[in-house]
Amino acid sequence: MGKTISEKIFSEKTGRSVTAGDLVIADIDMAMGQDGTTPLAIRSFQEMNGQGVFDPKKIALVIDHNAPSPLEAVSELHDQIRHFADKYGLRIFDAGCGICHELMVSEGLVVPGDLVIGADSHTCTYGALGAFSTGVGSSELAAVMIAGKLWFKVPESIRVILEGRLPKGVYSKDVALALAAEIGADGANYQALEYSGPVVDALSVEERLTLTNMAVEMGAKAGLMAPDEKTRQWLSSRINKPCRLIAPDPDAVYAREVRLDCSRLTPRVALPHQVDTVVPIEEVGEVPIRQAFLGTCTNGRTVDFQVAASILYGRSVHPSVRLIAAPASRAVFLEAVRKGWAETIVQAGGMLVTPGCGPCVGTHQGVPGDGWNVISTANRNFKGRMGNNKAFIYLASPATVAVSAITGRITDPRGFLA
C-alpha cells in the first residue's frame, strides 16, 4: 500500500513501515522555541532534572513575539532564554532577527524529509518544504531538548488539490482563507493536509509557506507539500547539505480529498472573530478601518512587501488609518530597504516596526482601540487577539490590506493593480 508524505517521514524516522493511526516514538531533526513558550520550557526542563540537551545543533530559540521588550518582566524572561542558550550552546535569534518560522526556513534549518517540532502552533509552516513540522507545548519542547524524541500518532492525510490558475489580484492567502472556509476551523483536526495541484506548482516557495502556515487554522497537525525543483533551488543558497526530494506514492491512501478550483476564486476576507467565517470580498460591504497590518509568519515575506509596495507607490494611506508593516526577518527588512519598498510604505504614511511578530499577538506595537476595525495579513482574528477584545479583526491578502489602507475601508484590490 502506498504512503503519504507524512507516513514516509515517520517510517524513515522510526526505521519501520508505519501507517496512519500508528503510535510511534520518533527522533527529532530540529526543535524550536519562541519567547512566549521557551521560558516555561526552561522551567519544565529544570523540573524534569534535565542535565543537558540531546544535540545543541538541533535546537533553535527565537525572541520574536514580544521584542524588543516593552516591560521589565518581559526583559527578565528574555534574559532567561539568552542564558539558557549560552549555557547549552544553542543557536539563538535575538530581538530584531525576525519571526521564528521565517528564520527556520530561510536560515536553512529545515530540509525536506525532516521531522521538526516547535513550541508555536504555526510550526506547521515548514511543510511547504516537504518537512513534517508541528506545534507542541512547552513541556514537550523541554522533553525533546532532553531526549531528542517525541511520541506521535501518525496522522491520516487529507488530499487538497488546488486546480486551475490564480487570477490576477488573487493570492495564496486568498486560497488559504477559501480553504479554511471549505474545511472549517476544526475540519482537519488530528489530520495532516497534503497540498498538490497546478496552483501549488505555480506558486513560489514563499507563497507556498502562506498556505502551510494556515494548516493549523483548520485544526491540522501538519500541512505538507512535495518539494520540487523550485524548492531545491530556493534551498540551495541556504543549506550546505544535499537536498533530497520526497513525494507521496501514487497509490497513497487519504482520509478524503478536497478540490478547489482556483481559476474562479476572488479575493477573500475572514470576518471577526472566526478564521473560517470567510466571504468573497464582493460581499464584505462597507467596513471602514482604523488600522491595517502587513506582516506575520503568514504574510511578512519579501513577496508580500513587494505586492503591498507596488500598490502603495505614489499613493497615500487614508488619514484615519494607521498602517503598520513588520518584516518577517532582518533579511526581508533589508530587501525592503534595497528595493525601495520601505521608502514607499513610509512615504505613503505607513510605519515599519521591528522584524518579528509585531502587533499580531497583542503584546506590544499596535494594540487597536475599542471598536476599531483592523485589516490584517495575519492568520488569526480571534476576539482579543491583538490585545483588545473590543476590536474587530479582518484577515486578507497583502494586496487587500494595502488597498484598504489607502481607501480607509475594506476594498477589492483588483481595481488598483497595474
Added chain:
Amino acid sequence: MELRGKAHTFGDDINTDYIISGKYKFRTLDMNELGKHVMEDLDPDFSSKVRPGDFLVAGKNFGCGSSREQAPRALLASGIRAVLARSFARIFFRNAINCGLAVIECDTSRIESGDELVIDFSSGEVSDLSNGEIVVARPLPTIMIRILEEGGLIPYFKKYGTFQEV
C-alpha cells in the same frame, strides 16, 4: 479514579486566546496570576465563580489556536480540574495531559451550567447528577494515560528521563 464537580459551560471553538489572552501570558510565569484572567474575554467574572474541582464544559474544537501551555496550566490554577468537550484541538489536548489536566472527549450537548457531574475514569463514564444522564467518553491512547497517571509530563520525565515505548 472518580472526580465530582460543577459544570461551567461554554460554546464551540473556545480558543487559547479566550482561555488566557496573549497580553498576559508573555509577561509572567506565575500561573496563579494567570489563573485570575482565564476566560475573561468571554466572562469577566469567570475566575471568581470557579470553586476548586469544578469542570469546564464546551462544544467542539476546544483549545484551538496557540500552542501556549499557559492555557491548560492557567485553567488548573483557576481551580478547574477537568475539561469536557465534544472535541479538542490537538495541541491543547496534548498540553492538557502533559500538565495533568484531565480532558474528556464526549457528547456534552445535554450538560448545562451548574450541573453536578461525576467522571469515572475507569469506565470512562460521565454522569450528570442533575439530569440523570450518562455519556461515555472516548478513551485516551495508552501513552497519554501513562503520562496522566504520573501527574503530567514533568513527573513522567523525572521518573523515566525519556519516553517509554508505546
